[in-house]
């Protein structure tokens with residue numbers, strides 16, 4: 001018995017390391033554009049702020065620590081989505097990669113793919129993953145995914161090319177269980193001006209201290225800085241860059257890392273808009289929690305383009321309804337992948353809230 005992607009209604013997704021649910025919104029948009037009906041059968045994030053805001057926006061509370069979830073208890077799905085934690089590979093982290101437990105969360109994705117065998121997956125991470133450990137870390141990730149029987153493609157894409165005024169370069173890794181003619185989205189969309197995204201008036205709370213504003217002003221000489229709506233970005237060495245777009249928003253950056261015209265911080269709504277979230281997205285939690293969550297999230301138009309291309313590649317392909325065996329035995333994978341043996345917890349409560 002086979003179903004094509006169009007025939008399979010709904011198309012089942014899981015949202016690992018879900019954070020604010022940026023991947024979910026992006027995939028929902030891609031499905032909507034293609035008249036497909038997505039169904040979300042599982043989500044997980046360890047962070048309680050993320051769980052609360054995800055629940056407020058989607059009505060479902062994500063499961064917690066994925067290392068404690070037994071893969072066999074995750075519902076069957078068609079597409080696995082995962083923006084896995086990047087601190088270990090990021091230029092701002094200490095770049096320990098697989099030596100850091102957060103880097104090894106990739107292996108939790110691998111163990112889920114091994115058992116659930118979804119037809120496709122989309123992974124996202126910082127662009128530094130490409131060069132980490134002289135390319136060996138990415139090479140290992142691709143090798144593990146290919147050994148699981150997936151056709152694997154990766155590319156670095158910049159949100160600026162997908163219409164957002166944010167320079168956010170991220171690596172995307174997509175995989176197909178059966179060979180698929182995948183074509184990366186080209187981008188090339190005109191950038192939305194900051195004027196459309198920034199709020200005309202904001203509370204005093206968002207203004208930097210007079211001292212910081214004075215320092216910023218003294219450090220720049222460009223007339224451009226005063227005449228246009230710009231974002232002033234302070235880099236690690238304290239130099240100020242001024243652009244008509246935002247630099248990548250980051251979870252752990254200093255409060256004055258990005259200032260609108262050198263004067264004020266971005267509001268929660270502005271940060272969300274810079275990632276492409278719709279204004280219906282409900283804000284929940286304090287300013288610091290939102291900064292962290294938005295900085296960790298994804299550029300929705302960029303992810304939506306990648307997800308759309310995955311759906312197009314799958315379109316018309318036959319998807320066996322029964323999960324085929326991996327090309328290599330689980331036992332031989334166990335010898336190459338340091339699989340966790342998570343303590344089994346019951347997902348009964350979680351699964352039931354995702355049930356149709």
Ligand SMILES: C[S@@+](CC[C@H](N)C(=O)[O-])C[C@H]1O[C@@H](n2cnc3c(N)ncnc32)[C@H](O)[C@@H]1O
Pocket residue numbers: 017018019020021022023044045046047050064065066067082083084085086105293296297298
């Ligand atoms: C890069 S962010 C992904 C954000 C998400 N894609 C979004 O659109 O908002 C990584 C997420 O992984 C979560 N995380 C870290 N360790 C985890 C674990 N052991 N189990 C589940 N989630 C975890 C973090 O809390 C964080 O929200």
